[in-house]
Amino acid sequence: GEDVEQSLFxxxxxxxxxxxxxxxxxxxxxxxxxxKQEPGAGLQLLTYIFSNMDMKQDQRLTVLLNKKDKHLSLxxxxxxxxxxxxxxxxxxxxxxxxGKLIFGQGTELSVKP
Amino acid sequence: xxxxxxxxxxxxxxxxSPLSLECTVEGTSNPNLYWYRQAAxxxxxxxxxxxxxxxISSEVPQNLSASRPQDRQFILxxxxxxxxxxxxxxxxxxxxxxxQYFGPGTRLTVT
Numbered sequence: 001g002e003d004v005e006q007s008l009f010x011x012x013x014x015x016x017x018x019x020x021x022x023x024x025x026x027x028x029x030x031x032x033x034x035x036k037q038e039p040g041a042g043l044q045l046l047t048y049i050f051s052n053m054d055m056k057q058d059q060r061l062t063v064l065l066n067k068k069d070k071h072l073s074l075x076x077x078x079x080x081x082x083x084x085x086x087x088x089x090x091x092x093x094x095x096x097x098x099g100k101l102i103f104g105q106g107t108e109l110s111v112k113p
Numbered sequence: 114x115x116x117x118x119x120x121x122x123x124x125x126x127x128x129x130s131p132l133s134l135e136c137t138v139e140g141t142s143n144p145n146l147y148w149y150r151q152a153a154x155x156x157x158x159x160x161x162x163x164x165x166x167x168x169i170s171s172e173v174p175q176n177l178s179a180s181r182p183q184d185r186q187f188i189l190x191x192x193x194x195x196x197x198x199x200x201x202x203x204x205x206x207x208x209x210x211x212x213q214y215f216g217p218g219t220r221l222t223v224t
Contacts, residue, residue, distance in 0.1 A: 031211055042203055042215035043157075086155060092211065098162045098170060099145050099207050106155045 004091055004104035011110045018076040020107045022089035025070060029091035032065060033101065034074045037086045046074070046087075076109075084111045115140035119204050119216040127224055132177075132191040134219050136204030139185065144206040146187040147213065148179055151201040163187060199223045 003025045012018045024032065030051050035043040049056045049063045049072075056063045062075040072089055086106040092099065116139045126132060138144055148160040159172045161179035169179050176195050180188045187204055199222050205213040 033212060035215075040218075040220070042218045043205075045212050045214060048212055088157070098164050099209065099211065099213070100147075100159060100162060101213055103157045108155075 004089060004102050006087075006089060006104040006107045008105065009108050009110070011112065012079050014079060014081055014111055014113050016079055018074075018079045018083065018109055018111075020074045020076075020087050020089075020109065022072040022074075022104055023070055024072065024089070024091045024102075026091055026093040026102070027067070027070065028094045030094055031092050032063075032072050033090040033092075034061075034063065034072075035088040035090065035103075037088065037106070039085075043088060079109075079111050081111045081113060084109055115206075115214065117204060117206055117214060117216040119202075119219050121219060122217065123220045123222075125222045125224060126194050128196055129193050132189070132194050132198070132221070134189040134202055134204075134221075136187040136189075136216055137185055138187075138206045141185070141206065141208055143184060144208055146181060147205040147207075148187065148189050149203040149205065151203060151218075153200070157203070160189070194223045196223050 006022045031048050033048040034046045036046050037043045047058050049065050060077045064073045086108050088103050088106045090101040090103045092101050118137050146163045149157045163169050163181045177191050202219045204216040207213045
C-alpha cells in the first residue's frame with residue numbers, strides 16, 4: 001500500500017547541519033518532494049527530485065535519493081533559526097489519478113540558538 | 114506568475130451552521146485543484162480533487178462537499194457544520210501530475 005514515513009521531531013543547534021529522513025513505499029513514483037510549513041501557514045514547495053536522480057543540490061539544501069531502499073533525505077547546511085518548521089516529504093505514484101500526492105506526517109525541526 | 118488565494122483566513126462558526134470556503138488561482142489555465150484538511154495533529158488529509166470544471170472526486174465520505182464553478186475557482190461547503198470539521202483547510206493546485214502549490218490556508222473553528 002501507499003505509505004510515507006518520517007520521524008516526528010528533530011532538534012539541532014544553529015549552524016549545524018540538519019538531516020531529515022523519509023521512507024516511501026511506491027517505486028512507481030516519478031517525483032519525490034520536500035515541503036516546508038511554518039506555523040499558521042500553507043505548505044511551501046522547497047525542492048523535488050526526479051526518481052532517476054541520486055542527488056540534487058540547491059544552495060543550502062541537498063536531497064539524496066536511494067531508490068533501492070526507497071529512502072529520501074533532506075540535508076540543510078548551516079541551519080538557521082528561520083529553518084524551524086515542519087518538513088513534509090511526498091511522493092506521486094504514477095497510477096494516482098488527478099496527480100494526487102502521498103504525504104508523510106511531517107518532521108518538526110527545532111533549531112536552538 | 115501563478116498565485117493562489119484562500120478566504121477567509123480564519124473563521125469561527127457554530128455547530129449546525131453552513132460553511133463556504135473559497136480558493137482561486139491566478140496565472141494558469143485548467144489546473145488540477147485540491148482541498149486538504151490538516152487536523153490538530155499534523156497529517157494532511159486529501160478531501161477532494163478536481164481535474165476540470167464540474168469534475169469533483171471525493172476521497173473520504175464526510176459532511177463536506179466541493180464545487181468548481183469556474184476553471185480557477187474551487188469551493189468547499191457544508192450545509193451543517195460538526196465539531197469534528199474544525200481544522201486547517203488548505204487548497205492546492207498543480208498544472209501537471211507533478212508538484213502541487215498550496216494556498217495560505219483557512220483556520221476553521223467550530224464551536
